[in-house]
Amino acid sequence: MQFEKLTLYTRYDLDTPDITQRSILYCLEPIGVGTPKCESLISYLIRLAETHCVIPEKLLKYQIYPLFWGHDDVSTHSQGIIRRIFKSHHNIKTLNLSGWYTSKLVESLELLTLHKDLTCLTMMHWQELINHVHFWSYYKAWCPLCYDYWRSYNLPIYEPLLWCFEPVIICEHHHSPLVTQCPHCNHQSVMITATSRHGYCNHCGQWLVDKEKLSLSSLSAVETALQLDLIKILGSLIAFTPEAKKSAKKTFYKQVIAYFQLQELATIELSNRQISSKPIYKSMTHTGRTVQDFWRALSPMALNHAFIY
Ligand SMILES: [Zn+2]
Ligand SMILES: [Zn+2]
Incomplete structure (x- = not known):
C-alpha cells in the first residue's frame, strides 16, 4: 500500500500532570465564617454526614474514630460511638469551645475535607476569654422562625455557634425565645447523637x-436589651475569629481579652471596697480605646451580615 503523505502527530506528553490534592470527603463549605451567624463545629460535622447521605454514627465510626485513636473501632462495648470517641459528657459539651477533643476533631475534619479554617467554627481562639464550661449548653437550642425560614427558602438548616451559649436565650434576628424542647414530644435533644439531623x-x-405552639417573648424590654448586648459581644467575637487567627492581630485581640478581664475585675471591685479602683480604671481607659477601634472595625462587618440569610 502506498502513502503519499504521512500525518505527523504531536508526541505524547509522558509527564505526570499536576493534580491538586483530593480530599477524602466532600470539601463542604462551612456556613457564615467571618460573620456572627457562623455555624458550630458540631453543626458542620452533622451537615457533612448529611452531605454523604449517612447518619453521624457512620462518619464518626469509620472516619473520625481511627483518626482520634489511631486504630479502627472494633469495640463490642454497649456504649454508643459518641461516648466511645469523646469519652464523657464534659468533652461532648465543650466540643464547640476548646480543648484537646475540639482540636482533634478540627484536625480530623480538616484532614478529611482539606478545609483549613475549621477552627473558626469553635471558640478556640477566645479560650482565654471564654473558658467557663457553664457557658455552654449540653442541650440544643434553636429558633423555630429561623428553621422555618431556611426550610421554606430551601436554605441549609444548621446551628449557629451563638445558639450553643447557655446564656443566649433569644434569636439575634427575630428576638423571639430560643426553644429547647421538642414541640411534639417535649424532649430535650443533646448536641449530637448517632442519628442527629x-x-x-x-x-x-x-x-x-x-x-401553633410558637411562644412570644416573655422578656421585658430591659432583659431583651441585655440579651442583644450579649449577642452583640459574642457575635462580634465569632465574626472576628478569622482575623484573630492572623498573627499580626494577636496583640490587638490580647488587648480585647485584657479589656474584658479588667471589666470583670471592676465588677468585683464594686463589691469589695478594699481593692483600689484607680489602677483598674486606668488600665480600662487605656485598653478601652483599643476596644472602641475593635467595635468600629467590627460593626460594618456585623451589620453587613446580621440580617442576611
Ligand atoms: Zn430566628
Ligand atoms: Zn420530639
Whole structure:
C-alpha cells in the first residue's frame, strides 16, 4: 500500500500532570465564617454526614474514630460511638469551645475535607476569654422562625455557634425565645447523637417547628436589651475569629481579652471596697480605646451580615 503523505502527530506528553490534592470527603463549605451567624463545629460535622447521605454514627465510626485513636473501632462495648470517641459528657459539651477533643476533631475534619479554617467554627481562639464550661449548653437550642425560614427558602438548616451559649436565650434576628424542647414530644435533644439531623428531634424524629405552639417573648424590654448586648459581644467575637487567627492581630485581640478581664475585675471591685479602683480604671481607659477601634472595625462587618440569610 502506498502513502503519499504521512500525518505527523504531536508526541505524547509522558509527564505526570499536576493534580491538586483530593480530599477524602466532600470539601463542604462551612456556613457564615467571618460573620456572627457562623455555624458550630458540631453543626458542620452533622451537615457533612448529611452531605454523604449517612447518619453521624457512620462518619464518626469509620472516619473520625481511627483518626482520634489511631486504630479502627472494633469495640463490642454497649456504649454508643459518641461516648466511645469523646469519652464523657464534659468533652461532648465543650466540643464547640476548646480543648484537646475540639482540636482533634478540627484536625480530623480538616484532614478529611482539606478545609483549613475549621477552627473558626469553635471558640478556640477566645479560650482565654471564654473558658467557663457553664457557658455552654449540653442541650440544643434553636429558633423555630429561623428553621422555618431556611426550610421554606430551601436554605441549609444548621446551628449557629451563638445558639450553643447557655446564656443566649433569644434569636439575634427575630428576638423571639430560643426553644429547647421538642414541640411534639417535649424532649430535650443533646448536641449530637448517632442519628442527629438538623431541624429534627433526636427522640421522635419530627420537624422541630410547630407554628401553633410558637411562644412570644416573655422578656421585658430591659432583659431583651441585655440579651442583644450579649449577642452583640459574642457575635462580634465569632465574626472576628478569622482575623484573630492572623498573627499580626494577636496583640490587638490580647488587648480585647485584657479589656474584658479588667471589666470583670471592676465588677468585683464594686463589691469589695478594699481593692483600689484607680489602677483598674486606668488600665480600662487605656485598653478601652483599643476596644472602641475593635467595635468600629467590627460593626460594618456585623451589620453587613446580621440580617442576611
Ligand atoms: Zn430566628
Ligand atoms: Zn420530639
